Structure formats: structure tokens, C-alpha cells
Amino acid sequence: MAENRPPDSSRRSERSRRAIHDAALGLVGEVGYGRTTIEAIAARAGVGKQTIYRWWPSKAAVLLEAFIDLGNRAARDAGEQAAGFPDTGDLAADLKVVLRATVDELNEPAFEAPTRALAAAGIVDPQLGAEFVQKLLDPGLQLYATRLRAAQEAGRVRADIDPRIALELLVGPLTHRWLLRTLPLTHAYTDAVVDYALHGLATP
Numbered sequence: 593m594a595e596n597r598p599p600d601s602s603r604r605s606e607r608s609r610r611a612i613h614d615a616a617l618g619l620v621g622e623v624g625y626g627r628t629t630i631e632a633i634a635a636r637a638g639v640g641k642q643t644i645y646r647w648w649p650s651k652a653a654v655l656l657e658a659f660i661d662l663g664n665r666a667a668r669d670a671g672e673q674a675a676g677f678p679d680t681g682d683l684a685a686d687l688k689v690v691l692r693a694t695v696d697e698l699n700e701p702a703f704e705a706p707t708r709a710l711a712a713a714g715i716v717d718p719q720l721g722a723e724f725v726q727k728l729l730d731p732g733l734q735l736y737a738t739r740l741r742a743a744q745e746a747g748r749v750r751a752d753i754d755p756r757i758a759l760e761l762l763v764g765p766l767t768h769r770w771l772l773r774t775l776p777l778t779h780a781y782t783d784a785v786v787d788y789a790l791h792g793l794a795t796p
Contacts, residue, residue: 624705663703691762710724
């Protein structure tokens, strides 16, 4: 006789959470952030909207958590969860590898729509903006800072630079071009940004 076990509420909750994440990401990609609603997310996920409000205070909070989960899943699938920032001893080459990968991610539709939505929402919602920076941006920026400090210790960049300012010379131009769509975001562009940042603009 089969054992009659009670339903596993934690597994059911995880399935619902994943369905809500997928619904939020899908809707933002299809109709945009402005037209994405809690009601639409609930309908697509097959849950009641009160389930969403029990776990998140707003659609922005749903999207932020969904996007973090998407990034973690992508990293696990690629086997890069613990890879960190490359350190081959060639700082320029390492920076170009990472920035090229960043370009590929920013140009990937699955990542582009939610990233733009969260960046825009964070401008008008300071709390969300702070969470966006803390949970999504800062971990990656810290990897840049650590790599630049290693280059300082190896004598490959000036000892007096502030790594936090230096990394903005690398990621800032990409963010500007991507957010404002001034020109295409390409590997050639990122390579030029690295060369300009490391070698400067003035003649020797």
C-alpha cells in the first residue's frame, strides 16, 4: 500500500516562486516594464496575486529577485559560479575578456529588458535603486577592484590609483553607450575602452 504523504509545501512554494520569476521576466521582455502588472504576473504564473504580495511588496521587487535568480542560474549552467575575474598576469587581456562577456550579456534579450527596467525603476525609487546597486552591481564591481589591486601589487598599474575610480573608467563608458543607445555596443568598442583607460589619451 502506497504511503500517503502530505504535500511538501516548501517544494510547492519553490515551484510557485520560480513560475512567478519566469512570468515577470517574460512579461517585461514582451510588453515592457510599464505594462507589466502584478495581476498579469499572477495570471501567467498560475497563482493568486495575494501570493505575490505575500512575498514581495511590488512588481519591481519581483523583477529584481527574478533577475538575480536568472543570473545565478546562467552562471551555474556555464560553470562559472566560482570562476571570478581572470588573472593571467596580462591585465589588458583579462579586462577585455570580462568586458566582452559583459557586452554579450547586455545585448542578450533575456538580460537586456529586465536590466533596463530595473535601472529605470531605480532612478525613481531610491530604495529599489539601492538594492539594485547592492545586489546586482556591487558584487561585479568588487571583482574589478580586486583585479586592479592585484595589478597594483604586481607593479603593473600605478600604486596611487583608487581602484574604485579606475574601474569606473572601464564600466562607465559601456553603461553610458548601452543605456542611451548612442552607438552599438561591440567587442571592438570594449577593447578600445580598455586601451584608452590603461594607456591614456595624451602623447607619450
